[in-house]
Amino acid sequence: xxxxxxVAGAAVGAPLRxxxxxxxxxxxxxDFPWGTLAVNVSGSxxxxxxxxxxxxxxxxxxxxxxxxxxxxxxxFSHETLKLYEDGAKARAVLYVLVxxxxxxxxxxxxxxxx
Amino acid sequence: MPVRLAPTASPYPEAVNARGRPPVALVVSAxxxxxxxxxxxxxxxWPTPAGGFxxxxxxVNATGCALLGVLMVLLTETxxxxxxxxxxxxxxxxxxxxxxxxxxxxxxxxxLSTGHTARGLLYFGGTLVTALAAVWAGTAAxxxxxxxxxxxx
Numbered sequence: 001x002x003x004x005x006x007v008a009g010a011a012v013g014a015p016l017r018x019x020x021x022x023x024x025x026x027x028x029x030x031d032f033p034w035g036t037l038a039v040n041v042s043g044s045x046x047x048x049x050x051x052x053x054x055x056x057x058x059x060x061x062x063x064x065x066x067x068x069x070x071x072x073x074x075x076f077s078h079e080t081l082k083l084y085e086d087g088a089k090a091r092a093v094l095y096v097l098v099x100x101x102x103x104x105x106x107x108x109x110x111x112x113x114x
Numbered sequence: 115m116p117v118r119l120a121p122t123a124s125p126y127p128e129a130v131n132a133r134g135r136p137p138v139a140l141v142v143s144a145x146x147x148x149x150x151x152x153x154x155x156x157x158x159x160w161p162t163p164a165g166g167f168x169x170x171x172x173x174v175n176a177t178g179c180a181l182l183g184v185l186m187v188l189l190t191e192t193x194x195x196x197x198x199x200x201x202x203x204x205x206x207x208x209x210x211x212x213x214x215x216x217x218x219x220x221x222x223x224x225x226l227s228t229g230h231t232a233r234g235l236l237y238f239g240g241t242l243v244t245a246l247a248a249v250w251a252g253t254a255a256x257x258x259x260x261x262x263x264x265x266x267x
Contacts, residue, residue, distance in 0.1 A: 006154045007147045010222070014146020014211045015139040015239075018202065040215040047216040048223070064154055064217075069146040071215035073175040073241070075206070077249040079176040099215075100242065107219035 006056050007064020013043075017070050032091060033079040037099055038073065043071035044103045048110020141199045145207015149178075154210050165230050168221045171214065172241055178213035179245045183252025185209065194258050 021035030028034050047067040053059055076099060084090035160170045182205055189201045218241055222227050225234030 003151060003154065005252045006150055010150030010211050011143045011147040014149075014207055015143045017146075017210060018139065018142045018206050040219075042215040044219040047220050051220070060154075064157075065150055067216040068153060068214040069150045069211035071211035071217075072210040073215050073218060073245055074178040074209040074249070075213075076215060077179045077245040078186060080181050080246060081249050081253065096242065100238070103215055103219040104222055104238070107216070108227075111220065111223055 002057070002058060002060055005060035006065040006068075007062075009061040009067075010069035011065075011086050013069035013071075017072060017075075031088075033076075036079060037095070037102070040071045040076060040099055041102045041106045043067045045110040047071075047084075047105035048107045048112075049114050051111055052114025083114040137161055137199065138202045141203040142207040142210075144169055145203040146211030149208040149211030149213075153214065162221075165225070165228060165233075166232055167237060168217075171217050171221060172237065172244070175213045175218065176244045176248045178209045180248040180252035181212075182209040183249040183254075184256040185252075185259060187256035191257065193264075 017036070017039045020039050021033075024033075024035030024038065044067075047063055050059055050063040050067065053062070080092050080096055083089075083095060153171075156170050156174055162168045162170055185201075185205050189196050189205070218237075222234050222238045225231075225237060
């Protein structure tokens with residue numbers, strides 16, 4: 001039964017991430033991974049907030065499933081490598097620093113508010 | 115004027131047209147659900163005690179990064195034309211759903227705010243360095259494999 005909550009949350013979170021990238025690329029162009037940055041930071045904030053929920057099922061659905069699949073480390077790493085390989089080294093470093101600082105800050109904010 | 119870089123391979127499939135979107139969203143959803151279930155399974159098999167180093171998520175993220183590095187070369191840097199839904203299913207979906215940034219951020223926050231400062235910082239920086247090394251190693255390994263096969267063929 002617990003698996004169903006994780007699967008249901010992830011089935012929504014993963015396409016949301018894909019869609020966020022689509023919208024961000026259409027609006028801001030392909031030079032900087034705004035979409036992944038946005039989902040990683042907002043997902044970290046929501047996961048922090050979710051820790052305040054009492055229901056274990058809600059945590060599996062929204063935390064492990066939705067936030068887990070909405071956010072990604074693999075695409076984040078791959079985009080960083082690509083920026084670096086394409087010669088945009090400063091942008092690669094900036095992407096890493098902003099992602100880490102904003103992601104940790106967002107999780108902190110969410111967990112504190114929860 | 116912002117410098118425009120040539121678009122490069124990304125785990126996200128370039129959006130095609132409106133008609134192409136529903137199947138892509140569906141395979142991303144399916145791949146993401148399978149990836150998240152695998153991550154949840156790993157967390158059940160190897161639970162992390164409170165205050166402990168989150169080895170399971172650390173290894174899940176490292177493995178997912180290496181896998182995505184390999185996949186992206188095989189799917190975008192060969193002369194073969196793989197099925198257009200493979201990349202959204204395996205890359206955006208499975209690898210994206212398997213790895214997680216939010217749990218990484220929250221676990222770091224928990225370690226730092228409960229007095230496990232050194233462990234928290236080690237986890238925070240160690241994951242980054244390992245993930246970047248893994249995606250690079252996966253990419254390099256797959257490229258050498260592709261090159262060897264191209265030369266042999």
